[in-house]
Amino acid sequence: MSGPQELGLRLQGITKVYPGVVALKDVSLNISAGEVVGLIGENGAGKSTMMKILGGVITPTDGSISIDGKLYRGLTVAESQAAGIAFVHQELNTLDNLDVAANVFLGREKTRGRWRLIDRKAMRDAVQPLLDRVGAQFGPDMPVAALSLAEQQLLEIAKALSMDARLVIMDEPTSSLTISETNNLLKVIADLKAQGIAVVFISHRLSEVEECVDRIVVLRDGRIAGRLARDEISNDAMIRLMIGRDLKSLYTPPQAPPGEALLSVRDVRTQAKPANAANFELRRGEILGVAGLIGAGRTELAEAIFGAGGKLSGEVRVNGAPLDAGSPADAISAGLYLVPEDRKRTGLILEFPICENVTMANLRSCLRNGRVSRSRQIEVSEEQRSRLSIKTPDVRNAAQAMSGGNQQKVVLAKWLSMDPKVIIFDEPTRGIDVGSKSEIYKLMRALADRGVGVVMISSDMEEVIGVSDRIVVMRDGGISGELKRSDFSEHNILTLAVGKALEEA
Amino acid sequence: MQKKDLGLAILIIVVGAVVYLRNPLFLSPINLGNTANLVGLFGIFAIGQGFVIMTGGIDLSVGSVIALLGVLFVEMVGGYAVPWPAAVAITIALGALIGLAHGILITRFKMQPFVVTLCGLLIYRGIARGYTAEATAGFPFGASYPQLEWLTIGRSYGIPHSFIAMIIIAVVMWFVLHQSVFGRHLYAVGKNDEAARFSGIRSGFVITSAYVICSVLAAVAAIYFAMFTKSVQPSSHGNFYELYAIAAAVLGGFSLRGGEGSIVGVVLGAVLLQELQNLVNLLGIPSSLNFAVMGTVILLGVLADQQLAAYRAKKRAAQAFERLQSERVES
Ligand SMILES: Nc1ncnc2c1ncn2[C@@H]1O[C@H](COP(=O)(O)OP(=O)(O)OP(=O)(O)O)[C@@H](O)[C@H]1O
Numbered sequence: 085m086s087g088p089q090e091l092g093l094r095l096q097g098i099t100k101v102y103p104g105v106v107a108l109k110d111v112s113l114n115i116s117a118g119e120v121v122g123l124i125g126e127n128g129a130g131k132s133t134m135m136k137i138l139g140g141v142i143t144p145t146d147g148s149i150s151i152d153g154k155l156y157r158g159l160t161v162a163e164s165q166a167a168g169i170a171f172v173h174q175e176l177n178t179l180d181n182l183d184v185a186a187n188v189f190l191g192r193e194k195t196r197g198r199w200r201l202i203d204r205k206a207m208r209d210a211v212q213p214l215l216d217r218v219g220a221q222f223g224p225d226m227p228v229a230a231l232s233l234a235e236q237q238l239l240e241i242a243k244a245l246s247m248d249a250r251l252v253i254m255d256e257p258t259s260s261l262t263i264s265e266t267n268n269l270l271k272v273i274a275d276l277k278a279q280g281i282a283v284v285f286i287s288h289r290l291s292e293v294e295e296c297v298d299r300i301v302v303l304r305d306g307r308i309a310g311r312l313a314r315d316e317i318s319n320d321a322m323i324r325l326m327i328g329r330d331l332k333s334l335y336t337p338p339q340a341p342p343g344e345a346l347l348s349v350r351d352v353r354t355q356a357k358p359a360n361a362a363n364f365e366l367r368r369g370e371i372l373g374v375a376g377l378i379g380a381g382r383t384e385l386a387e388a389i390f391g392a393g394g395k396l397s398g399e400v401r402v403n404g405a406p407l408d409a410g411s412p413a414d415a416i417s418a419g420l421y422l423v424p425e426d427r428k429r430t431g432l433i434l435e436f437p438i439c440e441n442v443t444m445a446n447l448r449s450c451l452r453n454g455r456v457s458r459s460r461q462i463e464v465s466e467e468q469r470s471r472l473s474i475k476t477p478d479v480r481n482a483a484q485a486m487s488g489g490n491q492q493k494v495v496l497a498k499w500l501s502m503d504p505k506v507i508i509f510d511e512p513t514r515g516i517d518v519g520s521k522s523e524i525y526k527l528m529r530a531l532a533d534r535g536v537g538v539v540m541i542s543s544d545m546e547e548v549i550g551v552s553d554r555i556v557v558m559r560d561g562g563i564s565g566e567l568k569r570s571d572f573s574e575h576n577i578l579t580l581a582v583g584k585a586l587e588e589a
Numbered sequence: 590m591q592k593k594d595l596g597l598a599i600l601i602i603v604v605g606a607v608v609y610l611r612n613p614l615f616l617s618p619i620n621l622g623n624t625a626n627l628v629g630l631f632g633i634f635a636i637g638q639g640f641v642i643m644t645g646g647i648d649l650s651v652g653s654v655i656a657l658l659g660v661l662f663v664e665m666v667g668g669y670a671v672p673w674p675a676a677v678a679i680t681i682a683l684g685a686l687i688g689l690a691h692g693i694l695i696t697r698f699k700m701q702p703f704v705v706t707l708c709g710l711l712i713y714r715g716i717a718r719g720y721t722a723e724a725t726a727g728f729p730f731g732a733s734y735p736q737l738e739w740l741t742i743g744r745s746y747g748i749p750h751s752f753i754a755m756i757i758i759a760v761v762m763w764f765v766l767h768q769s770v771f772g773r774h775l776y777a778v779g780k781n782d783e784a785a786r787f788s789g790i791r792s793g794f795v796i797t798s799a800y801v802i803c804s805v806l807a808a809v810a811a812i813y814f815a816m817f818t819k820s821v822q823p824s825s826h827g828n829f830y831e832l833y834a835i836a837a838a839v840l841g842g843f844s845l846r847g848g849e850g851s852i853v854g855v856v857l858g859a860v861l862l863q864e865l866q867n868l869v870n871l872l873g874i875p876s877s878l879n880f881a882v883m884g885t886v887i888l889l890g891v892l893a894d895q896q897l898a899a900y901r902a903k904k905r906a907a908q909a910f911e912r913l914q915s916e917r918v919e920s
């Protein structure tokens with residue numbers, strides 16, 4: 085029955101049940117060789133769950149998987165790899181005590197001699213071309229601890245490419261990549277396809293999905309909500325199937341013209357990018373977008389301002405008063421918040437209940453008679469849950485039992501339940517679906533209209549252009565340019581990001 | 590009370606019942622009183638150890654702190670005739686200083702807790718032995734301190750005051766750990782230091798406080814032990830006590846990775862350990878097997894606890910699936 089073009093991979097009637105949640109209900113999917121399947125759906129729709137079943141990370145409650153005619157009730161990771169399935173997980177799984185090459189070959193180390201000693205050189209030589217292919221700027225002997233989130237994402241992709249797979253699953257591989265790495269990846273995907281390798285591509289950035297896939301499968305609430313063939317794919321069609329309604333455009337203009345300077349950053353240098361100093365000002369009531377390529381030093385700058393470390397020199401003023409934040413606690417008491425980019429490391433305590441995470445930065449507001457009141461914590465969390473439409477059966481569940489996008493919403497909820505003067509969002513919508521994205525943009529705009537200064541660091545071109553009132557572009561630790569709304573364009577941002585001057589129009 | 594604590598309480602009752610059936614002396618007032626006294630003494634510093642383990646750290650110096658501060662306390666009260674309230678205050682202040690030093694070395698200078706407190710273990714023991722020139726520190730013959738003795742080794746209604754002190758400390762610490770903002774911050778720092786810091790929690794302060802609490806409670810225990818043994822033999826007093834404290838915490842559901850545990854748990858852990866000691870004595874098991882019994886029970890206890898948790902999770906998922914199936918049949 086399986087012809088030469090058949091990959092012979094099918095998921096049949098897959099159901100996955102977690103306590104309190106049905107993640108997948110009777111889902112079936114076939115994948116053929118050399119096709120690129122886009123898998124889209126809202127946060128918590130079940131995309132990652134389905135792919136984790138294929139990757140052998142979790143076993144389905146019901147249903148079967150057949151590979152080359154062999155039937156499985158559930159795969160192990162080893163079986164999945166042996167069947168030629170490579171997996172780029174949504175959550176990064178790099179070991180930061182090892183270097184890049186060691187991470188790529190983890191568990192498949194190259195050895196030499198009869199004592200089977202680790203062959204570092206062979207591993208490095210094998211990794212370099214893969215890094216070039218994904219457009220990484222770091223070498224194979226770079227310690228992973230020194231890589232940014234986006235760079236680790238490139239490393240994960242390189243690792244998947246090293247596996248000689250028949251099917252590569254990419255679960256939100258681009259969520260922290262900027263446009264140039266993303267374009268690179270789209271090229272890699274086209275290459276894979278040409279070699280007859282199948283790809284499952286999951287992303288919330290619908291434009292890149294549209295660009296690279298052959299067909300689309302849309303999941304909604306654990307079921308298949310629809311399929312789109314190549315010629316049916318359009319942004320509107322995808323959104324309609326995902327959320328069941330249409331979406332309007334992103335930008336809502338501010339209610340009032342920007343006021344006085346709320347945050348001013350003068351000559352701030354970071355340890356990571358000491359070559360240039362950053363200077364910018366944020367005015368009351370505006371949303372300032374911060375764009376740049378990977379390695380531009382945006383996260384480092386934000387963390388330095390926030391007092392999380394890495395600041396070499398320079399001055400930060402909030403509301404005119406100098407802030408020399410020695411720790412995040414200082415910045416927070418000055419009314420400056422940072423919503424960090426890496427939810428697993430700095431944004432959340434995954435093992436803790438959602439309500440603990442939401443109230444963590446502001447526990448004092450949950451005191452009753454000097455005691456932390458669980459019912460108050462739940463109250464606050466429920467408020468945020470409906471505000472951000474966080475999908476979970478119970479806010480007392482652990483944060484790790486949620487889908488990635490919903491975890492991101494919990495990070496946002498933590499800071500939105502407080503009362504900021506200035507708030508810096510570092511990749512606020514990383515992994516968040518289109519419907520919720522527009523909700524979050526509305527929230528940001530509401531904050532700005534209330535007189536809060538909003539800084540938004542984002543690698544998502546559509547987002548920076550669509551949401552900001554003004555954009556500063558960073559390059560190598562410094563600000564390489566500033567754009568007014570009338571000058572917003574992908575081209576202008578990229579020009580500044582690579583350090584060229586804008587031609588006057 | 591959590592499920593874990595309940596399981597431990599049941600284990601304590603079952604072991605107690607078995608020992609009682611083999612030897613009814615187990616429930617005699619004398620035996621109960623003595624065991625309660627030991628539970629009190631060991632429980633006080635086990636609670637402190639719990640705070641440190643909560644941060645993902647460990648304090649190996651507890652036994653040596655008990656020896657050193659015990660020697661100093663006996664010398665102050667017995668040798669230099671310092672009024673005992675002052676001596677108590679000084680001893681506790683010294684405990685706080687020791688904890689502060691540990692905390693600063695660990696948070697400011699980024700040293701590992703194991704290393705810092707291992708060195709503490711050697712240093713404090715060494716000072717105790719050097720200061721006394723290996724001689725046993727004791728109170729002068731015939732000296733008596735009625736109030737101090739009442740507070741430490743006295744009994745009310747047959748209940749040893751050491752036990753009552755432990756209960757009071759446990760209640761206070763229960764509020765601190767389970768009800769206060771500081772307690773939540775401890776859990777957070779123990780589970781994910783970085784995320785806690787990014788939430789504006791001063792993790793250095795939180796961790797240092799845990800070490801101060803641990804050493805202060807060790808100082809309190811040092812006073813109780815010194816009064817209980819009446820004399821302090823600097824090379825053997827308090828030997829291995831840190832291990833009792835760690836064992837009590839682990840039995841009580843603390844994770845050595847940090848971020849998990851409860852006060853009720855560590856107290857029950859201390860009770861179980863003393864019950865096991867008692868079991869060895871009462872059932873005529875050679876006392877040389879003491880440690881072996883203890884080790885085996887801890888191993889089995891922790892193993893059973895984890896297996897049970899995994900089993901419960903599996904059962905919950907299976908039930909959810911069954912519900913889904915029946916819904917499907919209906920529709
Ligand atoms: N370990 C877990 N325990 C309990 N529930 C879980 C667990 N992992 C996922 N879920 C639930 O399963 C559902 C599907 O999650 P999944 O991660 O597949 O979503 P997703 O489509 O990948 O979403 P996202 O776009 O946010 O990544 C969610 O409702 C989530 O809460």
Ligand SMILES: [Mg+2]
Nearest residue numbers: 132174487488
């Ligand atoms: Mg996902």
